[in-house]
Amino acid sequence: MIRKKRVTLTIDISTYEKFKEVCKNEDIKMSTKINTLITKWLAVQENENEKDNFR
Secondary structure (H helix, E strand, O other), X not given: OOOOOOOOOOOOHHHHHHHHHHHHHOOOOHHHHHHHHHXXXXXXXXXXXXXXXXX
């Protein structure tokens, strides 16, 4: 079972409007896209941390 947590983000209105338009054009829920972006970002961070451990 996936547990969900509500978060509040503060971003520039222009960024928000562009993001909203992209999601609308691609027929993607904004919450799904944000979740995907955060998940990918975390994976990159973990990968960079692993690289730092070998330096």
